[in-house]
Amino acid sequence: xxxxxxxxxxxxxxxxxxxxxxxxxxxxxxxxxxxxxxxxxxxxxxxxxxxxxxxxxxxxxxxxxxxxxxxxxxxxxxxxxxxxxxxxxxxxxxxxxxxxxxxxxxxxxxxxxxxxxxxxxxxxxxxxxxxxxxxxxxxxxxxxxxxxxxxxxxxxxxxxxxxxxxxxxxxxxxxxxxxxxxxxxxxxxxxxxxxxxxxxxxxxxxxxxxxxxxxxxxxxxxxxxxxxxxxxxxxxxxxxxxxxxxxxxxxxxxxxxxxxxxxxxxxxxxxxxxxxxxxxxxxxxxxxxxxxxxxxxxxxxxxxxxxxxxxxxxxxxxxxxxxxxxxxxxxxxxxxxxxxxxxxxxxxxxxxxxxxxxxxx
Amino acid sequence: xxxxxxxxxxxxxxxxxxxxxxxxxxxxxxxxxxxxxxxxxxxxxxxxxxxxxxxxxxxxxxxxxxxxxxxxxxxxxxxxxxxxxxxxxxxxxxxxxxxxxxxxxxxxxxxxxxxxxxxxxxxxxxxxxxxxxxxxxxxxxxxxxxxxxxxxxxxxxxxxxxxxxxxxxxxxxxxxxxxxxxxxxxxxxxxxxxxxxxxxxxxxxxxxxxxxxxxxxxxxxxxxxxxxxxxxxxxxxxxxxxxxxxxxxxxxxxxxxxxxxxx
Amino acid sequence: xxxxxxxxxxxxxxxxxxxxxxxxxxxxxxxxxxxxxxxxxxxxxxxxxxxxxxxxxxxxxxxxxxxxxxxxxxxxxx
Numbered sequence: 001x002x003x004x005x006x007x008x009x010x011x012x013x014x015x016x017x018x019x020x021x022x023x024x025x026x027x028x029x030x031x032x033x034x035x036x037x038x039x040x041x042x043x044x045x046x047x048x049x050x051x052x053x054x055x056x057x058x059x060x061x062x063x064x065x066x067x068x069x070x071x072x073x074x075x076x077x078x079x080x081x082x083x084x085x086x087x088x089x090x091x092x093x094x095x096x097x098x099x100x101x102x103x104x105x106x107x108x109x110x111x112x113x114x115x116x117x118x119x120x121x122x123x124x125x126x127x128x129x130x131x132x133x134x135x136x137x138x139x140x141x142x143x144x145x146x147x148x149x150x151x152x153x154x155x156x157x158x159x160x161x162x163x164x165x166x167x168x169x170x171x172x173x174x175x176x177x178x179x180x181x182x183x184x185x186x187x188x189x190x191x192x193x194x195x196x197x198x199x200x201x202x203x204x205x206x207x208x209x210x211x212x213x214x215x216x217x218x219x220x221x222x223x224x225x226x227x228x229x230x231x232x233x234x235x236x237x238x239x240x241x242x243x244x245x246x247x248x249x250x251x252x253x254x255x256x257x258x259x260x261x262x263x264x265x266x267x268x269x270x271x272x273x274x275x276x277x278x279x280x281x282x283x284x285x286x287x288x289x290x291x292x293x294x295x296x297x298x299x300x301x302x303x304x305x306x307x308x309x310x311x312x313x314x315x316x317x318x319x320x321x322x323x324x325x326x327x328x329x330x331x332x333x334x335x336x337x338x339x340x341x342x343x344x345x346x347x348x349x350x351x352x353x354x355x356x357x358x359x360x361x
Numbered sequence: 362x363x364x365x366x367x368x369x370x371x372x373x374x375x376x377x378x379x380x381x382x383x384x385x386x387x388x389x390x391x392x393x394x395x396x397x398x399x400x401x402x403x404x405x406x407x408x409x410x411x412x413x414x415x416x417x418x419x420x421x422x423x424x425x426x427x428x429x430x431x432x433x434x435x436x437x438x439x440x441x442x443x444x445x446x447x448x449x450x451x452x453x454x455x456x457x458x459x460x461x462x463x464x465x466x467x468x469x470x471x472x473x474x475x476x477x478x479x480x481x482x483x484x485x486x487x488x489x490x491x492x493x494x495x496x497x498x499x500x501x502x503x504x505x506x507x508x509x510x511x512x513x514x515x516x517x518x519x520x521x522x523x524x525x526x527x528x529x530x531x532x533x534x535x536x537x538x539x540x541x542x543x544x545x546x547x548x549x550x551x552x553x554x555x556x557x558x559x560x561x562x563x564x565x566x567x568x569x570x571x572x573x574x575x576x577x578x579x580x581x582x583x584x585x586x587x588x589x590x591x592x593x594x595x596x597x598x599x600x601x602x603x604x605x606x607x608x609x610x611x612x613x614x615x616x617x618x619x620x621x622x623x624x
Numbered sequence: 625x626x627x628x629x630x631x632x633x634x635x636x637x638x639x640x641x642x643x644x645x646x647x648x649x650x651x652x653x654x655x656x657x658x659x660x661x662x663x664x665x666x667x668x669x670x671x672x673x674x675x676x677x678x679x680x681x682x683x684x685x686x687x688x689x690x691x692x693x694x695x696x697x698x699x700x701x702x
Contacts, residue, residue, distance in 0.1 A: 024455055052454045056447065057480035064444035064477070068451025071438045072418065072459075076451065094441050204436035204452075206416040206459055215430045217421075217439035362631070362673035366698060370631045370678075375696045377630075378680040380689035389688050393665065394642030398687030554648055554681035588642075595642040 003184045009149040009176040010035035013079070013105060013169070016153035018045045019187040023074035024052040026065035030084045031117040032173040033107035037079070049190055059084035063091030063104070070100040071216040073196035073203030075157050079105035081173075082123050083114060085131070092166050093132030096233070097218025101160035103153065104138075105169045107176035110342035118342025119173030121264060124319035127170045128293040135230055137237040139244055140168045140292040142263040146180035148290075154185065159244065161199065163236050170292060172315065174265035174344065241294040250274070252285035252303070258358055259303055260350075261324050262313040263289040266338070270313050272347035277354065284354065292320070300327035309333040309358030313350055316340060333358060383409045383434045390428050392499075394595020396585025397426050399551040400493055400560075404464070405433060407564045413572065417460045418452055420445040422474075424466035425500040426493065433464075443474025446481030449488045460571055462489035467506040468498050471533040478537065485542030485577045489567045492533065492580065495587035496606060503590035507531045510609055515590065530609065534582045538615045544577025545570055546616040550584050550607075552599040563614075577619060584610050627700045630678020634668050635690040641665035645682035645691065651675040654682060 007015065014036045017025060027037040037055060045051035052069075056062035062078045069076035080088060085106045095102055108123045110116035125131070127140045139159045143149045149171060156167040196203060207213040220226040250267075251274055252259070258277075260270040267288040277284045287303060289296065304310060310332060312321035321336035328334055337353035339345045345353075383405035391397045408417050414435055421429040423442035430437040440448040445463035453461045470478050470492050481488070497515055498504040505515040505522060508530045512521040522530070538546040545567055549560040560583060567579030584606050588598035614622045632653070639661065645668055646654045655671025668691075670676060678695025 024451065026451065054450070054454060057476050060444065061447040061450075061477055061480065064441060064447035065451035065454075067440070067444075068420070068438065068448035069455045070451075071448075072452050072456055074455045076455070090441055091444075098439075204418050204438050205456060206414075206418060207434070207436045208415050213434050214436045215439070216437070217430055219427060219439060362670070366629065367631060367673075369698055370629055370696045371633070371694045372696070375694040376692070377678055377695045378683040378691070378693040380683075380692070384689060388638055391687065393640030393687075394644050395687055398689065399685065402689050552644070552685070554685050557684045595644055596647060599644065 001183060002186060005182050005184055006179055007146055007182050008035055008179050009146045009171065010107065011039045012146045012150040012182050013153055014039035014043070015184060016150040017077060018043060018048055018051060019185050020154040020157060021049065021075065021188040021190040022051055022077055022153070022157070023190055024069045024076040026054050026056050026062040026076070026078050028056055028059045028062050028080065028084060030081045032109055032119070032176050033079050033081050033105070036105065051190065059087040060091065063088040066102045067091055067095055067100060070095060070102045071098070071203065072205050073200035075191070077103040077105065079107065081107050081109045082111050082120070085123065085126065089132035092138070093134050093136060094218050095166045096136035096138065097134065098216050099164040100166065100216065101157070101164050102166045103156040103160055103169065104166055105171065108170065108172045110340065116342035117173070119265060119315060119344060120340065120342060121172055121266060121314045121338070122316035122319065122340065123170065124292060124314065124316065127168050128295070136233060137240065137293055138166045138168050139240055139294070140170050142170050142289055142292050143175055144264050144267045144288065145175070146178060146182050149175060150182045150184065163240060165236060170264070172264050244291060245294045245296045245299070246290035247296045247299060248288040248290060250286040250288055252287070254283060256283045256285040256306070257308050258282065258284045258354060259307045259310045260284060260286045260313050260354070261289065261300065261310055261320070262286065263292060263320070265344070266313045266315060269345060269347050270350055273351040273354070276347055276351040282355070282359070289320070295323045295327070297323070297327040300324060301329065304328040304332040307332060309335070311354045311358055312336045313345070314338045315344065381406045381409050383414060385432055385434050387431050389432055391425060392589045394586065394588050394598065396495065396551050396583065397493060399557060400491065400583050400585065401429065401432055403551065403557060403561045403564055404491065407561060407568055408435065411565070411568055411572070413460050413568065416458065417462070420449045420452070420461070420463040422463070422465040422469035424469050424498070426464055426466060427500065429464055443469050443472070444477055445469065446474065446477040446486070446490065450481050450484070450486050453486055453488055460568060462491060464491045465493070467494045467496065467508040471507040471531055478533070479540070482537045482540050482542045482578045482580065487571055487574060487576060488578055489571055490578055490580045492582040493585050494582050494610065495585045495590065496530070497587045497590035499587045499590045508533070510605060532610065534580065534615060537580060538621065542577050543580055543616055544575055544619050545579040547614045548582040548584065548610060548612050550612055552586065552602065582610070584612070625700060626697045628677050628695060629698050630676040630693060630695045631673070632670055632676060632682060633692045636667040637661050638688055638690045639665060639667035640688055641667055642687065645686055648681050648685045650679060650681060651677060
């Protein structure tokens with residue numbers, strides 16, 4: 001067993017970043033995720049591993065610093081919360097277009113606009129359907145525990161470099177602020193200059209005589225070339241769809257009649273709702289999404305033929321539910337339930353919603 | 362000229378000037394007479410003479426010189442509009458021994474990128490910022506820029522820049538020179554050989570400052586023509602620049618070795 | 625007697641006919657050709673070749689860097 005520590009979700013991300021050999025973190029304060037940069041500043045990772053931590057002048061500056069660092073082959077990340085993530089959308093689109101690896105963490109809060117500092121899950125569309133302009137996708141990981149906040153950092157970087165694409169960790173204020181026991185991974189050293197040259201030969205680290213100059217750009221004014229580029233990106237996203245779906249089925253083994261689909265804090269809450277419903281003799285399971293993109297369309301379609309109804313539980317007006325509807329292709333009754341604006345549904349409210357909306361009680 | 366004399370002169374050992382190999386062979390996308398081409402070439406000559414091609418990383422803007430990456434034979438990243446100083450910060454913080462410079466126009470540096478410009482300089486990033494000021498947005502068809510002169514016509518100030526509505530043109534260079542993180546600040550031009558030589562000296566000093574880790578940004582504004590945006594011939598545009606731009610944007614060193622130059 | 629004489633070679637296909645070189649030549653060597661290149665630009669050329677001293681002013685002010693300069697001290701008949 002590795003080192004055990006009681007930590008806040010946000011702190012776990014920060015500690016994991018240091019241990020994962022991340023080269024640079026650029027960020028800006030915004031509730032409820034400011035602990036990430038505060039922890040990093042206090043830990044002095046420059047002394048621990050040489051990691052750069054810089055408070056930028058804005059979320060826009062931060063994402064562009066990540067772009068620069070990513071372009072020179074470094075593991076770079078940033079974090080923010082909903083309105084700040086909106087500011088980063090241009091930068092994320094640029095990185096997708098320029099095929100740069102990086103990790104962006106969103107600890108979501110209520111919106112729209114300045115919204116509230118309390119948790120929400122209303123950034124699903126922003127994360128999975130673009131958010132920024134143009135045809136691009138990113139793998140979106142949804143941690144539902146402080147352990148996953150810790151584990152997903154190195155996973156996110158693995159995926160980012162595997163596909164040369166930004167990856168998002170979409171958390172929410174509940175997971176970011178809660179404290180749980182974490183088993184911390186052993187530290188991995190940062191890449192050496194030679195490793196970077198090997199792993200990322202495209203990186204713009206200075207042109208030696210032995211190659212042409214490297215260019216990082218997302219611009220091509222020749223439309224036929226730009227179309228081919230988009231086809232190349234699409235092929236990447238299709239590969240993600242084929243290979244990177246992650247989910248967890250909880251209490252789905254017996255002949256369940258109903259299914260919750262949820263992620264993050266809603267998944268934690270729904271687990272208690274299952275218990276409440278089963279006490280009443282209603283057999284419910286939970287399909288916990290771990291990747292929001294790629295979405296497990298096939299798996300949910302399979303599940304839909306076994307149940308009488310699916311309730312998508314998310315702290316929003318109903319975003320992820322649309323992907324559930326796409327998945328089931330009309331075969332089964334699908335409903336959404338979720339509090340908004342920073343309110344958090346209780347397990348009882350979720351259980352009652354299932355009864356009311358799917359069973360009609 | 363008689364053929365014998367011509368052949369006697371045109372021999373490899375008599376070569377005194379050739380475009381640097383650090384400019385690629387591609388035909389520049391800039392308009393005839395545009396200062397961008399000259400500025401590009403000066404920077405590349407300096408990089409060649411300082412022998413730092415292998416450690417130089419450039420950051421290109423959005424604007425006419427978005428395509429700088431086609432012409433500058435160094436590793437180069439194209440940045441979102443205005444964000445080059447932030448991109449440069451990300452690069453330089455991660456590879457402090459590399460030589461990093463941004464190349465930006467007036468919209469990029471002084472409109473959308475004002476915060477990134479000021480904060481990179483305020484942090485004293487050890488980079489070079491090259492600022493091409495032609496008082497107009499060339500790439501998008503000649504709109505008003507923050508540095509467009511009072512009364513100057515553009516496609517979004519067709520009756521002349523109205524100071525009451527839009528404020529005065531902004532002297533970005535003077536503004537940032539007051540930041541402690543600005544180490545070397547100068548304003549130059551590239552329309553005559555004498556000015557080209559002075560600009561090249563300034564660019565060399567800027568890159569040398571970075572190599573010597575003097576600490577702080579070396580910031581070079583190059584006042585340039587934009588004959589297309591100004592709707593003049595290149596030669597006339599240079600004359601107009603001397604008569605109109607230079608009085609408002611006076612050439613010369615503003616800050617050297619961290620000290621303001623006394624007037 | 626010996627005189628410094630220069631020759632400029634203009635890449636006529638890359639010249640954009642901006643004429644900035646013309647006024648910056650101290651000895652009025654450069655003219656604009658009546659011919660045009662593939663892009664339709666009247667390109668620069670040595671109209672008064674004998675006046676060229678190879679000072680390189682034209683080359684260093686050329687925005688497109690299309691001018692290559694040679695210079696040699698040669699013996700000229702008086």
